Amino acid sequence: MFAQKQKLEVSGEVADAIARGRPVVALESTVVTHGLPREPREMSAKFHEAIPEWQRGIPANLAAARAMESVVRTAGAVPATIAVIDGSICVGLSAEQLERLACEPKPTKLSARDLGVAVAKRQTGGTTVAATTTIASRAGIRVFATGGIGGVHRGWSGSMDLSSDMFSLALSPVLVVCAGAKILLDLPATLEVLETLGIPTIGFQTEFLPRFTVAPDRSLRLHHSAESAAEVACIASAHWQLHPMHGILVMQPCPEAFAVDAESTERHLARALEQASAEGVRGAALTPFLLARLSECEEGSKMVEANLALLKANARLAAHIAASLDNTPFGSDSP
């Protein structure tokens, strides 16, 4: 534990914001290293209008990482992108570090279990929701934004592939703003496991489970919802008084103008799942493989735009929630 703590490299800006109780939003980096196209992409006019922060002509994953940071700032919070660079656990990246991460030829995908090895072997990689949650809580950051969390994979009874995202959330007092769970998962089973782990799943202005880039349908009802960032902050404070070590999920649907049709997504997904099984892709490689296949299909550019639009919306909401929370620094130094 001691060695890991020493390895936490918190940027000056983030350390200052935490110490002063200013709102901070953690951002994960596996979405940058493994979840988005790594080359520049042509985007639609509608996209540029909705995301004016978007920088053209640079790799899409780097543009996304920069846009998320900029959205958090505009909404009045300090962004803390979390990643491991040459074995240092970084909380808040410099412009150079962010660029290096996005352009790293063979970055590692680092989940919670991989962090110790990554430090010892001086690896460079993107941290998943599981790893980012763990690091954010060590650093004293309470709010974190991502796209769609990992969950129970389809076919779980054969593979036992249950994303570590859910278990890390059960062990870290961090509120994660997401667009529900990725459509490529077994969503009813994911909700069951989240319930078993005691993680509240709160629909943001919706009663139904958001499904990543696809609009929610009425078959998966959530037990809780909230209408405003202030209401979420109020729920979070009450939750943490009772469960000081448990995370919270706030689930916001993909912005309507960008949500992709469920039927066509399922069609492309069926093909991607077949391909994964034929090529023997499993474990940590599965989610990046499926996301990459989806982004390459005929409707791939729509799916990528939807993914980016929801990342922006989640970063913004996370900043508003962080600003509504009592940001008194909490026991990051306690054992």
Ligand code: PSU
């Ligand atoms: N959300 C996205 N794109 C992503 C991910 C989430 O929009 O690439 C990443 C997150 O880092 C998440 C990981 O933690 O996928 C889940 O991987 P797995 O299913 O292997 O746990």
Ligand code: MN
């Ligand atoms: Mn997995």
